[in-house]
C-alpha cells in the first residue's frame with residue numbers, strides 16, 4: 499500500500515464562556531479558571547509530505563492571511579518541528595497550505611488551532627501513531643490554548659489554561675461573532691489587566707479562581723438564557739481599555755436582545771449568544787449595519803477539536 503502523501507486537518511475557533519484570571523505566577527503566566535467552548539469557525543490545514551531534508555514550508559490564504567507569519571514563528575511550523583523531534587525524525591519535512599477561517603489575533607485561538615491541526619496532520623502523515631495524551635502533552639508545550647484546540651467541545655481549563663476537564667454540556671448554542679478591525683496582543687491584554695488591578699481600576703484577582711456553579715448548571719441543563727446571563731470575562735475591562743470601540747458592538751448586542759455578549763478571550767472579537775438562528779440573523783444584520791464590526795459570522799457550538807477531514811494516498 500502506498501504511503502499517505504497528503505492529509506487535511508481542520509481545527510475550530512474557541513470562545514471562553516467564562517474567563518477568571520488569577521494572579522501572575524512565578525513563570526509569568528496567570529492562573530486561570532475558564533470554560534472553553536469550540537465553535538464552528540475553522541482553519542483548514544493541508545499537509546503534503548516532501549523530500550527528506552526539505553524542511554517545513556507554509557503558505558496562507560483566507561481571512562487576514564497577510565497577518566499570519568510564514569516563518570519559524572508560525573505555530574503550525576513550530577508544531578511540526580516539535581512533533582518531528584519527539585518521534586526522532588532528523589528533519590520535519592512537510593509543505594503546509596493553511597486556509598484561515600478564524601480571525602487572526604482575535605482572541606479565538608486561531609494560532610492554537612493551526613498548531614493543533616499541524617499535530618494531527620503530521621501525526622498521520624508521518625505515521626507517528628501518537629495517542630491523545632501524547633498529543634495533548636506536545637500541545638501544552640506550544641501554547642496555553644493548544645490542548646483545547648485538540649480536544650474541542652466544551653471543557654473547563656485550569657492551570658494556565660492547558661489542564662482540561664471535559665464538560666457534559668447539553669444542547670447546541672447559536673453564536674454571532676463580531677470581528678474587529680485589527681488584533682490585540684494577548685500578552686498586552688494580560689499586562690493591561692495587571693496594571694488596572696494594581697491601580698484599583700479593576701477588581702482584585704482571587705488567588706484560586708473558580709468557575710461559577712450557575713454557569714455549569716446552565717450548560718448541564720442546555721439552558722441558553724441562563725448561560726447567556728452568566729457569560730463572564732475578567733479580561734474584558736482590559737480589552738475595552740485598549741479597544742474602547744468594542745463597547746459599541748456590546749451595546750448593539752444588548753439592544754437586539756442577545757442572551758449575553760462578551761469580548762472573546764483577550765479580544766478584540768466580541769461574541770453574542772442568540773436565542774435561535776433567526777435571532778442570530780437579526781443580531782448579525784444589526785452589527786453589520788451599525789458598522790460596529792468589521793465582519794460578522796454566525797457559528798454553532800460545541801464542535802469537535804482538531805481532526806483529519808481528508809487523507810489522500812499517492
Ligand code: C5P
Pocket residue numbers: 526527528529530640641642643657658659684685686688
Ligand atoms: O500560552 P500562550 O503562548 O498562548 O500565551 C501567550 C501569552 O499570554 C503569554 O506569554 C502570557 O503573556 C499571556 N498568558 C498569561 N496567562 C495565561 C495564558 C497566557 O499571562 N494563563
